[in-house]
Amino acid sequence: MANDRRRLIVVSNRGPVVHARDETGGIEARRGGGGLVTALDSLAEHLDVTWVASAISDGDRLVAAEARGEPVEERSRAGSPYLLRLVEHNPAEYARYYNVVANPMLWFVQHRLWDLARAPCVDEQFREAWEQGYALVNRAFADAVCEELEETPEAAVFFHDYHLYLAPRFVRERRPDATLAHFVHIPWVSPDYWGVLPADMRRAVHDGLLANDLVGFHTERWRRTFVNAAVRLLDAERADSAVAYDGRRTTTVARPISVDPSEFDALGVDEAVLACQADLRQGRPERLIVRVDRTDPSKNILRGLRAFELLLARHPEHRGRVRLLALLHPSRQEIPEYAAYTAEIESAAADLNDRAGAVAVDLRLADDFPLSIAAYKEYDVLFVNAIFDGLNLVAKEGPLVNEHDGVLVLSENAGAAEELAPWALVVNPFDVGDQAEALHRALAMSVDERRGRLDGLRTHIREHDASRWVQGVLADLDRIIPARRG
Amino acid sequence: MANDRRRLIVVSNRGPVVHARDETGGIEARRGGGGLVTALDSLAEHLDVTWVASAISDGDRLVAAEARGEPVEERSRAGSPYLLRLVEHNPAEYARYYNVVANPMLWFVQHRLWDLARAPCVDEQFREAWEQGYALVNRAFADAVCEELEETPEAAVFFHDYHLYLAPRFVRERRPDATLAHFVHIPWVSPDYWGVLPADMRRAVHDGLLANDLVGFHTERWRRTFVNAAVRLLDAERADSAVAYDGRRTTTVARPISVDPSEFDALGVDEAVLACQADLRQGRPERLIVRVDRTDPSKNILRGLRAFELLLARHPEHRGRVRLLALLHPSRQEIPEYAAYTAEIESAAADLNDRAGAVAVDLRLADDFPLSIAAYKEYDVLFVNAIFDGLNLVAKEGPLVNEHDGVLVLSENAGAAEELAPWALVVNPFDVGDQAEALHRALAMSVDERRGRLDGLRTHIREHDASRWVQGVLADLDRIIPARRG
Numbered sequence A, B: 001m002a003n004d005r006r007r008l009i010v011v012s013n014r015g016p017v018v019h020a021r022d023e024t025g026g027i028e029a030r031r032g033g034g035g036l037v038t039a040l041d042s043l044a045e046h047l048d049v050t051w052v053a054s055a056i057s058d059g060d061r062l063v064a065a066e067a068r069g070e071p072v073e074e075r076s077r078a079g080s081p082y083l084l085r086l087v088e089h090n091p092a093e094y095a096r097y098y099n100v101v102a103n104p105m106l107w108f109v110q111h112r113l114w115d116l117a118r119a120p121c122v123d124e125q126f127r128e129a130w131e132q133g134y135a136l137v138n139r140a141f142a143d144a145v146c147e148e149l150e151e152t153p154e155a156a157v158f159f160h161d162y163h164l165y166l167a168p169r170f171v172r173e174r175r176p177d178a179t180l181a182h183f184v185h186i187p188w189v190s191p192d193y194w195g196v197l198p199a200d201m202r203r204a205v206h207d208g209l210l211a212n213d214l215v216g217f218h219t220e221r222w223r224r225t226f227v228n229a230a231v232r233l234l235d236a237e238r239a240d241s242a243v244a245y246d247g248r249r250t251t252t253v254a255r256p257i258s259v260d261p262s263e264f265d266a267l268g269v270d271e272a273v274l275a276c277q278a279d280l281r282q283g284r285p286e287r288l289i290v291r292v293d294r295t296d297p298s299k300n301i302l303r304g305l306r307a308f309e310l311l312l313a314r315h316p317e318h319r320g321r322v323r324l325l326a327l328l329h330p331s332r333q334e335i336p337e338y339a340a341y342t343a344e345i346e347s348a349a350a351d352l353n354d355r356a357g358a359v360a361v362d363l364r365l366a367d368d369f370p371l372s373i374a375a376y377k378e379y380d381v382l383f384v385n386a387i388f389d390g391l392n393l394v395a396k397e398g399p400l401v402n403e404h405d406g407v408l409v410l411s412e413n414a415g416a417a418e419e420l421a422p423w424a425l426v427v428n429p430f431d432v433g434d435q436a437e438a439l440h441r442a443l444a445m446s447v448d449e450r451r452g453r454l455d456g457l458r459t460h461i462r463e464h465d466a467s468r469w470v471q472g473v474l475a476d477l478d479r480i481i482p483a484r485r486g
Helices: A035-045 A058-067 A091-110 A124-151 A167-174 A199-209 A220-234 A261-268 A271-283 A301-314 A336-356 A369-378 A394-401 A417-423 A432-444 A447-463 A466-485 B035-045 B058-067 B091-110 B124-151 B167-174 B199-209 B220-234 B261-268 B271-283 B301-314 B336-356 B369-378 B394-401 B417-423 B432-444 B447-463 B466-485
Strands: A007-011 A017-021 A027-031 A048-054 A072-075 A081-087 A156-160 A179-183 A214-217 A237-239 A242-245 A248-254 A287-294 A322-329 A361-365 A381-384 A407-411 A425-427 B007-011 B017-021 B027-031 B048-054 B072-075 B081-087 B156-160 B179-183 B214-217 B237-239 B242-245 B248-254 B287-294 B322-329 B361-365 B381-384 B407-411 B425-427
Touching: A007 A035, A007 A124, A017 A058, A027 A058, A035 A048, A035 A156, A035 A466, A048 A124, A058 A081, A081 A124, A091 A124, A091 A336, A124 A167, A124 B432, A156 A167, A156 A466, A167 A179, A167 A199, A179 A466, A199 A220, A214 A220, A214 A466, A220 A237, A220 A242, A220 A248, A248 A466, A261 A369, A261 A394, A271 A369, A287 A301, A287 A369, A287 A394, A301 A322, A301 A336, A301 A432, A322 A336, A322 A369, A336 A361, A369 A394, A381 A394, A381 A432, A394 A407, A394 A447, A407 A417, A407 A432, A407 A447, A417 A447, A425 A432, A432 B124, B007 B035, B007 B124, B017 B058, B027 B058, B035 B048, B035 B156, B035 B466, B048 B124, B058 B081, B081 B124, B091 B124, B091 B336, B124 B167, B156 B167, B156 B466, B167 B179, B167 B199, B179 B466, B199 B220, B214 B220, B214 B466, B220 B237, B220 B242, B220 B248, B248 B466, B261 B369, B261 B394, B271 B369, B287 B301, B287 B369, B287 B394, B301 B322, B301 B336, B301 B432, B322 B336, B322 B369, B336 B361, B369 B394, B381 B394, B381 B432, B394 B407, B394 B447, B407 B417, B407 B432, B407 B447, B417 B447, B425 B432
Parallel strands: A007 A048, A007 A156, A048 A081, A156 A179, A179 A214, A214 A248, A287 A322, A287 A381, A322 A361, A381 A407, A407 A425, B007 B048, B007 B156, B048 B081, B156 B179, B179 B214, B214 B248, B287 B322, B287 B381, B322 B361, B381 B407, B407 B425
Antiparallel strands: A017 A027, A072 A081, A237 A242, A242 A248, B017 B027, B072 B081, B237 B242, B242 B248
């Protein structure tokens, strides 16, 4: 395959690097975090990649202005070169696209987070955000992709996530023969819940995705729900795992993304991580429950606190001996729903500690990657109780570096449960009683059982790593490209 | 058919009459309101009916105690005799069954009303309410049904609604050959939303319903969603419109319930109604928008107020000339979620009137049936914007008596929209902009178009009245009874 390098245009809102001024006043590219970037970045080892992404930082905009719309060369973590094309947006349009439509609206719809008796209230302002924000930014992405396709018409296009549902249709209208694929990294919901959006918008979301030749999800569950929703909302037709619509056929696949174990092997002995771990060890109680999340309502942090308090109430032997370390990265705080949720978490944790008369919950609101890895190493229980989650990489990262035969307590609504259920304690995210009992069971479990479960997780995760996801995605593209070209 | 009267055991939580002391200290039976009672009560014209219902009032309990578990004779509105068997429950068990499990839990799940980031928190208390409340009350109903079946083994059993999901299975276990049917009067939701309940409970709901030979819904949409959910949650098999499960076959049907037009013909000239109408006329502005609802979050009253205020903001010509008359029956106020919602409505309406500097919204919190009928007669626009609604009988009642060529604005998520959409202005319940424009369009509509739409509604509703629903249900039972007996 290395001899037959193909061209791939990766399209995502956030790119693999953020440009910022370094100490000398020059511009440096800093690698972004997150599993998606890690996995996609490794595509550059296999293919000639051009990555199209929004210019987000001031540094990005400087780079984009200097490049005058041309791609600039970057290098992947492994050193392979790829091209990065930054798309500049009007700030008002981008704000409507990102802070009104993508978040909270689409995110809240797809994680079922709206308090439907009260919100959302769709009105002219939202319609303006859709038409004069979401659609325009998608249009700008489509324009950039079409320009790239002018240069390399044989390239396949690989869109990502909920920021770009309309772009494939815009590209398809101008390039009927292009090879288009899309990966959705968040859950899909039933047609009734899509009804929160006006009919033209919920149809446009599904119509946009069906302009692709291939649509991928992390789980069979989200894939199936997408097919059902498309059939219902667009009168599309089901054809095995494909959808027939508007004279075309869109294949759907379930391919759970993963992590790069070698990255975590290295992190496990990273100096910053070891320093954090030494700190944690000094202060740690006998047993440590860890959660690592963004402060997103989908992560179910409030119920997690309730479950932990129930654990202490029902099993007083844990009081003073078990602590919940919650490492929470404040996320999207410019969106009122997120700021409110973060405030509720702080208040609930403080109340819990007041009632406990001790630091039962150690809440740290920060984005501290080395500390997260150190906490992964130190946990006795890793607590992932998401309300809904496309996949949840924490559940795959933690077991790779853990040094305490730690047990994974995992929500049945995290996509990762479709893979990891055999070795995790699976919980209902709405049932705090169930979660409290799972935490207790994890704490009370014999070391043999804990070790067996951790080994099972590690073996699965190492065998189903990010490179396997990449190979799977490449195989999917291989299947559709000849079909499209043949 | 009259010569071949069959026996039917109707089972519903609330019975057709409530017993109360009259002025002389004796016990009188007062007919309950609601379309369900009207429709079911007319079954007595066709069949030998025994109605099994909870003893709810003190009067009911007196009657039940006096009857020592035997049925008492009652008469339907048309004068046909039937038997009423009142089931007594332990008050604590009944409270758990009714105020914790049925409402808010099942109602909120099936109307998607939970603010999932925060509620519900399922815990031991809820599990106790399920096991020591919902299951026990369902068991008591099943016991009463089985006793009736001892007497008349050939009778068909007809369960109703979300209070009784477990009873059919309890009966089936003891009477494998009984003919069981169930009608669900509220929406069904996708398996993902059923995930709010712990796995054993969500399975028990579907397992209980599939113990019936027949399950009916008001719309094709809810029927289809039920089949999908049962297939997913129980590994049941789809077989056309039936579900194959546990060695049995359950047929599903969509039969929208309706009203009795002759009842509304009579109400139109009822003295109490005419007195209310005279009052309304005296005080009414040029144009009147009417809504008649329980104060239930599913009814979308808060967004209705937003939409009405948007109407006045965007179309100032309506200011001072159009009023929203909101007749709201305070409902389930002993449940905190309902009390909070009612308080929010009062506060939002007061704020709106403060901003308008006039009585733009005439909010009346009361259960005043004659006033509701008078308002039906007087509306220019009937506003039904439910978030989700199994059917919504208001949309069928209002047009029958209206005297103003009034226009129906109807939520796409009210079951009635499946029938009435051709003559209504259909709106998205989450889109207050859409609702404001529909209200404006209704107010601006020519009298010819209004009359044409109203005629269309009336013709449909008169042709698809309650007796047609009853005939349909009887035909459904006819289809399953020979199949079961043959």
